[in-house]
Amino acid sequence: MRTLIVDDQYEGKSKVIIGILKKLGVADFHLVTSVKDALRSMTEEKFDLMLLDLQIPEVLGDDSHLRGGMQLVEQIEVRSSINKPTSIVAITSHQSAYDDSLDFFQARGWTLLLGVDDTDRLESILKTRISHLSNEKDREFDVAIITALHVPELQKILDLPYSFKQYSVSGGDNVYHIGEFVDLSGAKRSILATAAPHMGMAAAAAITATICVRFKPKLVIMTGIAAGVAGDTDIGDILVADPCWDWGSGKLTVKDEKVVFLSAPTQIPLDSSIRKTFQTIIANKLYVNDIYSSWKETKRPPNEPKVILGPVATGSVVLEDPVTLATIQSQNRKAIGVEMEAFGVMSAAYYSGEPRPKALAIKSVCDFADPTKNNAWQAYAAFTSAQIAHQYLTKHFNFGA
Known part of the structure; x- marks a missing residue:
């Protein structure tokens, strides 16, 4: 070595x-x-x-x-x-x-x-x-899916029809699962799935970097749950981050004897080909009715989910504060959601070097970042994000591009 x-x-x-x-x-x-x-x-x-x-x-x-x-x-x-x-x-x-x-x-x-x-x-x-x-000669995978939580986020990925089985990696602390699926051209594709060691940007970035270097996926996807912006999103809505950024990046200073936060975020946009595909999915309302009707575990929201493409902010804290949410919206007035890992995944994939994988963050709304939030809709949101990722992988992503 x-x-x-x-x-x-x-x-x-x-x-x-x-x-x-x-x-x-x-x-x-x-x-x-x-x-x-x-x-x-x-x-x-x-x-x-x-x-x-x-x-x-x-x-x-x-x-x-x-x-x-x-x-x-x-x-x-x-x-x-x-x-x-x-x-x-x-x-x-x-x-x-x-x-x-x-x-x-x-x-x-x-x-x-x-x-x-x-x-x-x-x-x-x-x-x-x-x-x-x-052990760098590990096998390579076409796709890697990363979640923040084992339950319910990774659980909903492992429920997909990919015949997942546990995969042992020497010297690694993470538990990996591998499976396969058939892509839009009829070719078999390999997939690796895991949950980060714990919630947050740092853990998500670390596991993403390890996966990119070690397994060299062509596509990295993060699925899971997020807080939506009330009025612009509903429970279960599927948020596709474009762009995403760290809302806590900036400077705390004092102005007029008051502490003021001056934001200075780096925004990572979605790959243009992926953006175009999701614009088509949204325009034609593809898959959402089937996703909604296939949820059988508990009650469903009154309406089927929407796929929404837009700015999603990432932060290092669980957010239950409408005032902070307003600050985040001031950084991008079109922000549709807030979560804790997407920027870590997107930035780690971007900085992983050539051949650089494409990266995609899909998070579904389970609450609205206010004091009334609870865990009631987490499983449903994890399900809707996993299902749209499945549809994208099997019917849209071009592995030859």
Whole structure:
């Protein structure tokens, strides 16, 4: 396994890391001391693992840059000439740099560690990562479906007619399920399904990044539940995110002696071909009547669901506050829903590198983000989102495109 270590001081973190790598039987590593040298090395060869100090200089002899490691990762993402490392572990000894950089690395599914003093933990992380990379020849899948909750979200995916069975992955903590279906051309397609370790953007981004790197799906879908915007959506309505964004991204400041939030979200749009397909589904009201009539578990809402294409916001908290919902709507007045994972999935898929999978977030309305919310409609919403994903996969998605 080929490992690249990027650190400008051997006597610090690098010495500890190299000692652990040797203990784990990894002798094939290359040490560079600057962003420029790291990029040159990755242009010349492919590395399985990159261990990255956050504070590195642009070129050897310059002062270390506080954002040098992050800038290196950003250049890796946009430069087509770079052989992107399969996995990245970043390390910093500075608490402030750790706090500033954590979201950046979590959104991409990469690990960020605070220092190397806890050598037992560092050894455990490297051992697990090396084990994953050693089994990188895992089979590839045409589609990956990710949910936030095992019940009811993943449960409704596993109820689809794909003959799912549990799939064992060495060194992995997640439980995977694999199945197959027939696509619009009559070809058999493979599918992988799993639930994230827990709710939220960070967990969703991490599992999505792992799946994209390891299983190389052509399409990543997140299904599940969301809060809808009252008046624009009804219980069970199926929200297709276009675009999605992190509504908590921005700056808290003080203006006129009041705390003010200045939003600065990055919005990720839906792939244009997927958008066109869902516009057709919506215009012709396809599938919704059959989905509505096939729900037999409990009571149904008074009306069949609608498929709605529009902006969906992602946040890190369970929302029961109409005032905060109004703030989110101020970021995009056409917002149709709020949930906790979609932006993590969409961003991790986007930043996974070539061949970049297409990504789609489908969340159905189970409440309206107010104090009256409860779990009564979660199973129904999980069902409607899973069913429309099934129709899209089997009747619309072109795997040859």
